[in-house]
Amino acid sequence: MKSFTTTALATLIAVGAVSAAQAEIRIGVSVAATGPAAFLGDPEAKTIEMLVEELNANGGINGEQVELIVYDDGADPNKARTFATRLVEDDEVVAIIGGSTTGTTMSIMDVAQEEGIPFISLAGAIAIIDPVREYVFKTPHTDRMACEKIFTDMQARGISKVGMISGTDGFGASMQAQCKDVAGNFGVEIVADETYGPQDADMTPQLTRIKNTDGVQALLNPGFGQGPAIVTRNVHQLGIEQPLYQSHGVASDGFIKLAGAEAAEGVRLPGTALLIAELLQEGDAQREVVQGYKAAYEAKYGESVSTFGGYAHDAFALMVDAIARAGSDDPAEIRNALEATAGLVGTTGTYTFSAQDHLGLDLSAFRMLEITNGGWSAVE
């Protein structure tokens, strides 16, 4: 037993030493590859690993190879902070990508900002980039933008009274607050506001209350995970005729499977171009990037791409582009180059950063999608 442990430890150290010896440009990643947020972190880690392989095979950045260091924080903010410290202090990376959830991002963010290491977050909350912190950027749209996109679509359909049912998980609760905040700007009134727990198996009572509320013209369901699928099924079972809007949190094929094609028919949600890769028109700016990523990922891993992997794809592309333009591996110079990013086309949208805007996306990055015949179609 003892000799086994010693051998194992020695091997570990040896592996570490060998990979360290080849290091040129080191990029650190801390995502939730396992645990409750694995559906975010797993495709994120896989995506970045694939992209690094590709990049190194093609000669790296300015002729230098990239070494990737990936840690699994299991969506635990405490672990994320430890790994961020480790990446900066011990692994001496020049940039960090990660933070699958808002909680882990907030932890990593402090370390990155304090140590002056550029960090691109993969989490949604608006608090990450507002107020702007010098070294902190992010790729996913904010939930506020999702609300705005949904309300824009409602406005176009002449909907002004909405019944909302939200999950009490971080995502759902944050989006619920943001939607209530911006609804007024689009002449939309929230006439019913119900919630459900992330583990609940039946939302019929809440939906019945919404159904019985006078004048509800549409339903909106901020949330992710299984909840929205159950809401969709319950809406169908209760025979509620009003259109149902879901959030970008469930923009994946898995959602249609979980809710069932019949119940999901006609559901609208804001999503990225990635979901409708095949449907993108010739001449669409994102077509090449989106289809390229989708094909490569699905060929390598044999599973369908997700929006979340797309966030990681964009973060990595942004970082590589910035390092190439900075022409150095000095974190401060990479940060400056990152902030000067203009018109970089990703899977989520086209990024243009500025000193005031560390997200760099606008509403056009979202596409309003509708589920028809068990698949996605774009709403024009």
Next chain:
Amino acid sequence: MNMQSKWTQIAILVALIVILPVFFPSGYYYRVGALIFVNALSVVGLVILIGFAGQISLGHAGFAGIGAFSCALLPVHFGLHPAIAVLVGALLSALIAGMIGRPILRLQGYYLAVATLGFGVLMSMVLTNERELTGGPDGMRVADLGLREVLRDMGLKLSGGEFWYAMCGLVLVIGVWVALNLYNSPTGRAMRALHGSEVAARTVGIDVASKKLQAFVISAIYASVAGSLLALQNGFITPDVAGFMHSIEMVTMTVLGGVGSILGAILGAAILTLLPQVLTVFAEYEQLVLGAVMILVMIFLPRGLLPSIAAKLRGRGE
């Protein structure tokens, strides 16, 4: 059980805390060290509850949550200094432990485990769902303690990692000192007596209910202070700190090191804090290895790592 002299144990601990940094290749190790000390602090509290008094709690993360969120909330809402907030949090934890402890500690074995578990889950749910107050699952920021700046003005420049290593190390030493004093005090002896046999303890005139309650309250204070230190150190806190898994982690650390031994408990905390860091290469198998370690220890070293090994070394075996 042989508790070597109090000062030997404290000397060993202090020596380790002071000497180890010499071997630290980077600032990251200070962070890991500080985490070990924080975990060890709550585990020392559990040694008092589990090892001394023989009661179990699967909800102690709830008290860590109270301590952590006291540090986050009180400075924001009442303008208290974070250092005061640590004390208020500890007081609050003690009060709550005192209130729920009386009825809960009438239960024994599985029933006690489930009742404490219920408390932990309740705390975690409150912290998660009271979004307006606690920021919900996204968590909230924690004000800086400010002591590092004071030290800097006095000419002692410490990095964040070094400061928290020293701070948590200091609090741990104090915690261990208190626990060792308790062990040899009449109260400690009474607790250990009721651990051995409640009936016998009652027969010799020990107020069993009040001793159990004391152990519960004291261990709650330990967990609360540990939670506060974690929150202050991270500058950010989410309800995860009060989560069920955190409670289990604490008990696992206690049992691994040896429930009756304070240094053993610290060893347990160190191993289980380090393991995930060493195993990052095998991140997917981390839980598997942790489980295997636990099973092996329970089978071959049922009294926990340190006491069992110490006994073997003395040639007495189990």
